[in-house]
Amino acid sequence: QKYKDYINSSNRQFExxxxxxxxxxxxxxxxxxxxxxMLTGGDELTLGTVIPAxxxxKIKTTSAIPANAKIVPELRxxxxxxxxxxxxxGEFxxxxxxxxxxxxxxxxxxKLITTEQPYVSNLTYPVAMSEVxxxxxxxxxxESGVVINSAFQIPYKDESISIRDMLSCIASAHGANVKMNREGELIFIPLSPSSPVATITASNYIRAEQTNPQKSYTKLEVIHNAxxxxxxxxxxxxxxxxxxENRFMFIEQNQLNYAFSIMNGFSYVPYxxxxxxxxxLDVGDAIKIVLQDATEITSIVAVNKLSFKGGVLQQSSAPSKSEQQSEFQFQGSISKQIAQRLVKDHVYNGxxxxxxxGVRVEDSAKYMRLEMNALDGYKMYLSDDAGNxxxxxxxxxxxxxxxRLYLGGNAEFQGLVKASEFLGGKIEIVKDGGLERxxxxxxxxFRCQRRDSPEDPWEDAIWMQDGSANFTGVITGGIIRTAASGxxxxxxxxxxxTYNSAEQLQGFATNNEGQQYGDVHVYDGDVVVFExxxxxxxxxxxxxxxxxAGLSIGANGHNTRFYGNVADYIWHGTQAQAEAKTDWIDGQYADIEGSKASIGDVINFSLPENVDGSTLTFQECGNRFNEIGYLCNLLTNRLNVIINYLTETTEEMEVDPNL
Known part of the structure; x- marks a missing residue:
C-alpha cells in the first residue's frame, strides 16, 4: 500500500x-x-520474439568488477x-x-543473449515440445515456470536451428513472446486481451500522443517455409x-489453432x-492513458525505457503501421520492395x-561466398570443392x-595503410625488380634480403637473431653510434x-676533412695532443x-727497439758500410752490426769537439750532451755483458770445482 501511496506523489523520493x-x-x-x-524490434507486434533487455x-567505485558479473539494479x-x-x-x-x-x-x-547459439539436441524426434x-x-x-501445452510436439530435428529460433517457435505456438522476468526466470508474454494494471493521467506524463488508430487483430498468418x-x-x-514465422506449423497446425485462440480479438491503441x-510496470502490461482532451485509450507497454538519475524518467510506446501502409502495396522505396518481395533462404541473383x-552472397560456381550478420560480422569464404x-x-x-580485420590469404592494398598494432602473421614487401625484399x-x-637475379635464392643482408642485429654486404651513409649520447x-x-661522458672528443679520432685524408688525431678534452x-x-x-703536449716513447722496464734506419739520427749497418759512408750528419748515432765488446776489450771514447772551452751554441751543447748520453748507454751495455759473463762463470764453478 505504501508504494501505491508514494508512486503518484508529486514529491516522491527514490533511493x-x-x-x-x-x-x-x-x-x-x-x-x-x-x-x-521491448516486445518487438520493428513497427508491428508479432509472436515469438526473443529480445534481450x-x-x-554508471558506478563510482575502485573495486574490481569481474567479467560477466551479474548486476541487479533496484529502486525503492x-x-x-x-x-x-x-x-x-531485472538481472543483467x-x-x-x-x-x-x-x-x-x-x-x-x-540471459536471453545466450540463446544466440546453435541448438544441439540429444533428443529423438518427433518429440514432445515440453522435452525440447x-x-x-x-x-x-x-529456470522457468512456463507450462508447455502437453499436446504439442516438435515433428523433426532441425540441425541448423538456433536456441533462439526454437524458443521463438515454442512461444509463438502459445501465442506469446519470450522475456526474462525481474528474478531472472524465463517467461512467456501472450498477446491476449487483458485489463489495464495502471492508469496514467496528465499529471504523470510530460508528453503523450496517440500515433495511429486502434489496432485490432482478427486474423493470424504464419510463414512456415523458405x-x-x-x-x-x-x-x-x-x-x-x-x-x-514458425517452420513447424505446416505440420503441427493444432499449434496455429491454439495461438489464434489466444490472440483473437487482441487490440491496443498505438501511442x-x-x-x-x-x-x-513490465513490457506486456496493459495500461490506460488519459490524454489531454480527456480521451481514454487502452494499450500495452510494448517498448519501454526507464532511466534513473536522482529521479525516474520513462519512455513507453506501442508501435504500429498505419492502415495505409498495411493495405496500399505501393512499389516505392527499395526498403519497401525488399520487405514485400524477399523470402527467407530464397536466392535472388546470388x-x-x-x-x-543473415545476408549471404554466393557465386553460381560455389567458389566464393560472403556473409553478414550481427553475430559473426562480415566474412568471406572460399571453397575448392563445389561448396561442400x-x-x-x-x-x-x-x-x-x-x-578487427582478419585475412586468411593474400591481400593487395593501394594507397595509405595506417595501423596502430600488428599481431602475428607475416608482412613481406618486395621491391620493384624483385632483387630486394x-x-x-x-x-x-625482421629481415632485409637480397639476390642478384629473380632466379636466385634470397640471402639475408640485415636480420635480427638472439637479440642482436646482423649485417652482410656494404653499409653506406648515415651515422653509427655505440650510444645515443655521452x-x-x-x-x-x-x-x-671517440667521445667522453662530457660530450668531448677524447682519444682516437680520424681527420679526413679537406685534404687531410689519412691523418689520425689523439684528443684530450676536445684538444688535439698528438697527430x-x-x-x-x-x-x-x-x-x-x-x-x-709532450711525446714519450717506451716505458720503464721494457725494451724499445728500432729496425731499419731511423732517418736523420740513428744509422744502422755493418762496419764496412759505416767506413764507406760519407754523408754523416754531425752528431749522428750509428748502430754497427756485430759490434759487441768482449772481456779484455779496450773501449776508447773520443772526446767531443770544442771541449777546449771554445764558445758553443745551445743547440751544439745539446748535441754534445746527447752524444755523451749515447756513449754512457754503450758503456752500460758493455758492463752488463761482463756482469752476465761473470755470473755464468760463477755458477759453473759452483757446479764444477775443477774449473
Whole structure:
C-alpha cells in the first residue's frame, strides 16, 4: 500500500542500489542507470520474439568488477510511512565496460543473449515440445515456470536451428513472446486481451500522443517455409492480420489453432509517451492513458525505457503501421520492395537471407561466398570443392568492443595503410625488380634480403637473431653510434671519433676533412695532443705532438727497439758500410752490426769537439750532451755483458770445482 501511496506523489523520493555478485553498491556509488526492454524490434507486434533487455549503469567505485558479473539494479520509495520494499529492475550480466574520471560505465544484457547459439539436441524426434523446452532450459542454465501445452510436439530435428529460433517457435505456438522476468526466470508474454494494471493521467506524463488508430487483430498468418508460403486462421484485412514465422506449423497446425485462440480479438491503441514512470510496470502490461482532451485509450507497454538519475524518467510506446501502409502495396522505396518481395533462404541473383546466417552472397560456381550478420560480422569464404566445405579467408568482427580485420590469404592494398598494432602473421614487401625484399615475421623476426637475379635464392643482408642485429654486404651513409649520447664511438661523415661522458672528443679520432685524408688525431678534452700526419707523395708519416703536449716513447722496464734506419739520427749497418759512408750528419748515432765488446776489450771514447772551452751554441751543447748520453748507454751495455759473463762463470764453478 505504501508504494501505491508514494508512486503518484508529486514529491516522491527514490533511493537506488545495485547488487553486483551479491555485493551492494549504494546511492553514493550508483550514479545513474537505464533499462531498455521491448516486445518487438520493428513497427508491428508479432509472436515469438526473443529480445534481450539491456542495462547501462554508471558506478563510482575502485573495486574490481569481474567479467560477466551479474548486476541487479533496484529502486525503492521513501515517504512519511518509511521505505517501500526494494523493486528489482531485472538481472543483467556485464557485456562491456568503460572507465572515465573515476566512474565505470557497464553495458549489460539479460540471459536471453545466450540463446544466440546453435541448438544441439540429444533428443529423438518427433518429440514432445515440453522435452525440447526443458532441454533448452538446462543448456542455458535458466529456470522457468512456463507450462508447455502437453499436446504439442516438435515433428523433426532441425540441425541448423538456433536456441533462439526454437524458443521463438515454442512461444509463438502459445501465442506469446519470450522475456526474462525481474528474478531472472524465463517467461512467456501472450498477446491476449487483458485489463489495464495502471492508469496514467496528465499529471504523470510530460508528453503523450496517440500515433495511429486502434489496432485490432482478427486474423493470424504464419510463414512456415523458405518460399514464403503461409497458413492463416481467422478473417480480416491486412491491417487486422498478425504475422509471424514458425517452420513447424505446416505440420503441427493444432499449434496455429491454439495461438489464434489466444490472440483473437487482441487490440491496443498505438501511442508514444514520455512520463514520470512506474518502476513496477513490465513490457506486456496493459495500461490506460488519459490524454489531454480527456480521451481514454487502452494499450500495452510494448517498448519501454526507464532511466534513473536522482529521479525516474520513462519512455513507453506501442508501435504500429498505419492502415495505409498495411493495405496500399505501393512499389516505392527499395526498403519497401525488399520487405514485400524477399523470402527467407530464397536466392535472388546470388543473394539470400535467413535467420541462421543473415545476408549471404554466393557465386553460381560455389567458389566464393560472403556473409553478414550481427553475430559473426562480415566474412568471406572460399571453397575448392563445389561448396561442400568452406573456409573463412577474410572477415571483420567485433572483439572487446573493437572491430578487427582478419585475412586468411593474400591481400593487395593501394594507397595509405595506417595501423596502430600488428599481431602475428607475416608482412613481406618486395621491391620493384624483385632483387630486394623486407620481411616482418612472428617466427623469423625482421629481415632485409637480397639476390642478384629473380632466379636466385634470397640471402639475408640485415636480420635480427638472439637479440642482436646482423649485417652482410656494404653499409653506406648515415651515422653509427655505440650510444645515443655521452661516452661513445661514432662513425659518420667519413670520420671515426671517440667521445667522453662530457660530450668531448677524447682519444682516437680520424681527420679526413679537406685534404687531410689519412691523418689520425689523439684528443684530450676536445684538444688535439698528438697527430699521425700523412706526408703524402710516398714520404711516409710523421708523429707530432700538438698544442704543447709532450711525446714519450717506451716505458720503464721494457725494451724499445728500432729496425731499419731511423732517418736523420740513428744509422744502422755493418762496419764496412759505416767506413764507406760519407754523408754523416754531425752528431749522428750509428748502430754497427756485430759490434759487441768482449772481456779484455779496450773501449776508447773520443772526446767531443770544442771541449777546449771554445764558445758553443745551445743547440751544439745539446748535441754534445746527447752524444755523451749515447756513449754512457754503450758503456752500460758493455758492463752488463761482463756482469752476465761473470755470473755464468760463477755458477759453473759452483757446479764444477775443477774449473
Amino acid at each position: 537506488v542500489q545495485a547488487i553486483i555478485n551479491n555485493f551492494i553498491y549504494g546511492s553514493d556509488e550508483v550514479v545513474e542507470f537505464t533499462v531498455e526492454d 539491456k542495462l547501462s549503469i 520509495l521513501n515517504g512519511a510511512q518509511g521505505y517501500t520494499e526494494w523493486i528489482p529492475m 550480466h556485464v557485456d562491456s565496460r568503460q572507465y572515465q574520471n573515476g566512474i565505470w560505465t557497464f553495458s549489460c544484457v539479460d 523446452f526443458e532441454e533448452i532450459l538446462e543448456i542455458l542454465d535458466i 518460399e514464403g508460403e503461409t497458413l492463416s486462421r481467422g478473417t480480416g484485412s491486412e491491417d487486422n492480420t498478425l504475422k509471424f 508514444s509517451m514520455t512520463w514520470t514512470g512506474r518502476p513496477d 543473394v539470400s537471407f535467413g535467420p541462421d546466417y 566445405s568452406w573456409e573463412a579467408v577474410f572477415y571483420i568482427i567485433v572483439e572487446d568492443g573493437k572491430p 623486407y620481411i616482418i615475421d612472428e617466427t623469423e623476426g 661516452a661513445r664511438i661514432e662513425i659518420s661523415n667519413n670520420q671515426i671519433k 699521425i700526419y700523412n706526408n703524402f707523395f710516398g714520404d711516409g708519416v710523421s708523429l707530432r705532438p700538438a698544442n704543447g
